[in-house]
Amino acid sequence: MLEVLNYEIFGMDRAVKASGLPMAVDSSKITYSDKRANVLGAARAGSGHDCFLKGIIVEARVKYPLYWTKQFQRYHFADIVSSQSTMHRVTKFNLKNQCNEWVDPIIIQVIERKVYHYNIMEQEKVDYLYISDFEWMKECDTQTYPAAVEKVTKKDLFMQIISCLPSGFEMEMEIVTNYLQLKTILEQRKYHKLPDWRVFCDWIESLPNFKEFTTKEAK
Known part of the structure; x- marks a missing residue:
């Protein structure tokens, strides 16, 4: 609000x-x-x-x-x-605290996972990971997520985070x-x-x- x-x-x-x-x-x-x-x-x-x-x-x-x-x-x-x-600090915010009460918790969880792995890339100084490396993807249906074994770059992951931020x-x-x-x-x-x-x-x-x-x- x-x-x-x-x-x-x-x-x-x-x-x-x-x-x-x-x-x-x-x-x-x-x-x-x-x-x-x-x-x-x-x-x-x-x-x-x-x-x-x-x-x-x-x-x-x-x-x-x-x-x-x-x-x-x-x-x-x-x-x-x-x-x-958001361009400078989006991966440093506490997403739960920054979102208003109308944002679906599932949306927050999805972005939190992306932020978590983006920060791993930052800490490890790597420019990409394979999606299959994401532990949360083990619970996903690979037919629903056909890109489960594709490489994700840090740049792409950052753009996903920015693009998925809820309006709330x-x-x-x-x-x-x-x-x-x-x-x-x-x-x-x-x-x-x-x-x-x-x-x-x-x-x-x-x-x-x-x-x-x-x-x-x-x-």
């Missing part, structure tokens, strides 16, 4: 003051105004009146399942600062976004069927002044 582990907010005061620029002649006289921010922030999405929300930057650490990122990455200003890496595999990433993008996300995902989006939207609504700046109901 998705979890927002921690976050920081930057630029709120500057952004709220900047919301007064369109109607200002002397910018030195612009003051911080919650009232102005509340009115402009609640404007219809796409109208441009709420654009000051772009200046309220949010950086957060998110624990996420892989299936969530396919939808998160569609947003224009919701970028990934850095993340844990969870990692952490640092993201950067802003209140304007989060306003759009909330409108589109608040009632999404994925519980992860509902958790994320609950977090959005908990951010300082978010409801006040973006919804008429909060006025």
Whole structure:
């Protein structure tokens, strides 16, 4: 299940003051105004009146399942600062701990076996093994697994591990976004069927002044 582990907010005061620029002649006289921010922030999405929300930057650490990122990455200003890496560390993770509750245990076992033998290749500094060397294959029906005596290279085994990772595999990433993008996300995902989006939207609504700046109901 998705979890927002921690976050920081930057630029709120500057952004709220900047919301007064369109109607200002002397910018030195612009003051911080919650009232102005509340009115402009609640404007219809796409109208441009709420654009000051772009200046309220949010950086957060998110624990996420892989299936969530396919939808998160569609947003224009919701970028990934850095993340844990399957390419570098997939064979070092504890797979049971990294997978959410909906991943079938059999899938985890299959990948664990592949990781186990990949790490043997790493330790022994060999580039291939024969599948018949895998002790777990003794329990398999060779008609079901006709490749039971074929050679497996370390490269192929790594690609099998990466390709077989379930969408419920969870990692952490640092993201950067802003209140304007989060306003759009909330409108589109608040009632999404994925519980992860509902958790994320609950977090959005908990951010300082978010409801006040973006919804008429909060006025």
